[in-house]
Amino acid sequence: MTEIFLGLLIGGASVWIGQFVRINQSFFFFAGFGDAWEPINKQRLGNRIGIILIILGIATISAPILMSWLGSVVIKAVAILAIVAVVLIISAIGLDQMGY
Numbered sequence: 001m002t003e004i005f006l007g008l009l010i011g012g013a014s015v016w017i018g019q020f021v022r023i024n025q026s027f028f029f030f031a032g033f034g035d036a037w038e039p040i041n042k043q044r045l046g047n048r049i050g051i052i053l054i055i056l057g058i059a060t061i062s063a064p065i066l067m068s069w070l071g072s073v074v075i076k077a078v079a080i081l082a083i084v085a086v087v088l089i090i091s092a093i094g095l096d097q098m099g100y
Helices: 002-024 042-070 073-098
Strands: none
Touching: 002 042, 042 073
16 A cells, blocks of 8 residues: 555656656756756747656656566566666757757
8 A cells, every 4th residue: 555655656756746847847856957057948848858857757657556467577577668768868958959
């Protein structure tokens, strides 16, 4: 029961942050913002990062529920998805800095 609560809490926070980034194009959640990089196209970057965070949040919410049927394979899949999400966010920032 604790796993489900933690999954809902962390996943809900990720969905909320993703929606916040998508709507407000605010990036203060990310390290180095303002010091190391400044977004060129805030709307496009906000949409890209927001959608990635929302997908990660939905996966985090569904993982403890699906774990009862599929076992620990789900947790491994969500962990791989989290690593891919970090790579995609870094790629989205890089694409934004190049002007794409």
